Amino acid sequence: MTNNHNKKSVRKEIYVVAVIFGILFISMIVYFLRFLLFDSREFIYNSYNSRFSVFADDVVRGPIYTADGRAMAKTTKDDEGNEVRVYPDERLFSHAVGYVGHGMAGLESSYSFDLLKSHISLSDQINNSLTGRKSMGDSLYTTLNYDAQKAAYDGLGMFDGAVIAIDPETGKVVAMVSKPDYNPNTIDKYWDDINDTEKGDSALLNRAANGAYPPGSTFKIVTTLAYLRDGNSSSDFSYKCDGKFLVDDYTIHCSGNKSHGQEDLLKAFSNSCNSAYASIGVELDRDIFQSTAEDLLFNKSLPTMLNGAKASKFKINKDTKESIVAQTAIGQGKTTVSPLHMCMLVSSIANDGALMEPYLVDRIISDDGEVVSETEPALYGQIMSSKEAELLEEYMEAVVTDGTAEKVNFGDLKVYGKTGTAEYTENKKITHSWFVGYAINDNGKKLAIAVIMEGAGYGSKYAAPLAADVFKAYLGN
Structure with a gap:
């Protein structure tokens, strides 16, 4: 046993x-x-991966091009025969392309492995190895359009801020500019100054994808959709604006204290009437307000191939004070967004409610012209119904034809948009300038855009004309 x-x-x-x-x-x-x-x-793809130096022993880092074939980054040799990474347009593409030196950033970082791979013919690789020559790395062709990028960069001028433009039908990023910027050719020389966090201007931060801003009146797109989803129709709304709205002993003023008089929902939207939208906010079902914002990707990771895209923040619940809800409804309060997110939102409206995932790299080509890989446009999903998108488009059209952006010269393009003026300090006279929207030319080609100019003032005066310049550069006049 x-x-x-x-x-x-x-x-x-x-x-x-x-x-x-x-x-x-x-x-x-x-x-x-x-x-x-x-x-x-x-x-x-970690920028500090020591294996990159091993790849660089045998392969010359490949070039990076715009969609229209202009070199944004290439490898040359100095007078002593040393390889040097050169950025012909200096600051123009700095945040999109990035840099090599003190680690890497931008496409130089996220596609470093691809740029240091060579897919030339095997016989050429063997021949280069036997003769002690390096093989040429693969080329990166981006979705960026030179003319649109230049218009965005020049339009920002001396203002800090960001511009991002996307083809709403594919998700291709056509332009992406952030300021303050830096010259990647001199990143080593001026690194301490560029990377000085005490200065507070964060030149290395890509504000287009990673910025966090109060959305101002551009958020009225979200509030409008929440109002309609709360069982209301556009014909239900009627409001007499006297230029201000009082809630919890807090007064919300319309821009310039202007009284808009009697308004329906369309007029309140095109006038960007703060009083009307504050009144909408306090009457909204808060669960519907929250769920609508989250359907539109607030409080979520953005579906994009762009690295490090910042999630937007929105929070309303039963305990939120009515004064905060009213401020939130007009794009103030504690809500923050990135320009990328706002561009994605209007892209979906332009695309019948369907959102395509934004991306920067179109294809990778070997030095002898063979296609190594291509990016296929990817549908994220339907973030609103086509009927909802159609109604919001009608409202955004009214902004351009009979509202806050009616004096902006968009040429012959069909434009739909929303201006925004966002307070960000206790001094309410200093505001960010916003414009979000999209344009269509006679051939049906579309471009969506988000523009923010920090501390510039009215969206209709600064951000909207900049958007018009980018539209014209890409779509024609």
């Missing part, structure tokens, strides 16, 4: 050990698969 008991005990111990090893083995397989599927790219 004792021997049998001992045998059973040993078998049980063997079984337990086998189960433990089995669990460990399965865990290792799961971890390995997760690494291959999700984490390997982040590890390989």
Whole structure:
């Protein structure tokens, strides 16, 4: 009996050990698969990965081009024969392309592995290896359009801020500018100054994708949709504006204290009437307000191939003071957005409610002209119904034809938009200038845009004309 008991005990111990090893083995397989599927790219593309220096021993870092074939980054040699990374347009594409030196940023970082891979013919690679020559790395062709980028960059001028423009039907990023900027050709020389966090201007920050701003009146797009989803129709709304709205002993003023008089919803939107929209906000079902914002990607990671895109913030609940809800409804309060997010929002309106995932790289080409890879446009999903998008388009059209942007020269383009003037300090006379919207030319070609100019003032006076310049540069006049 004792021997049998001992045998059973040993078998049980063997079984337990086998189960433990089995669990460990399965865990290792799961971890390995997760690494291959999700984490390997982040590890390989880490800008401080020492293996890049090994690749660089055999391959010349490939060039980066605009969609129209202009070199934004290329490798040349100095007088002593050393390889030098050169950025012909200096600051123009700094945040999109990035830099090499003190680590890497932008496309130089996220596609470094691709730029240091060579897909020229095997015979040429062997020949180069035998003769001690480097093979040429693959070329990166982006979605960026030179003329649109130049218009955006020049339009920002001396203002800090950002411009991002996207083809709403594909998700291609056509322009992406952020200021303050830097010259990637001199990143090593001026690194301490550029990276001085005490200065507070954050030249390395890509404000287009990573900025966090109060949306101002551009947020009235969200409030309008929440109002309609709360069981209201556009014909239900009627409001007499006297230039101010009082709630919880807090007064919300219309821009310039202007009294808009009797308004329906369309007129309140095109006039960007703060009083009307504050009144809408306090009457909204808060759960519907919150869920509408989240359907439009607030409080969520943005679906995009752009690295580090910042999530926007929105929060309303049953305990939120009515004065805060009223401020939130007009794009103030504690809500923050990135220009990228606002551009994605209006892109979906331009695309019948369907959102395409934004991306910057169109294709990778070997030095001998073979296509290594191409990016296929990816549909994220329907963030609003086509009927909702159609109604919002009608409202955004009224802004341009009979509202706050009616004096802006958009040429012959069909334009839909929303201006915004966002307070960001206790001094309410200093405001950010916003414009979000999209344009269509006679051939049906579309471009969506978000513009923010920090501290510039009225959206109709500064941001909207800048958007018009970008539209014309890309779509024609």
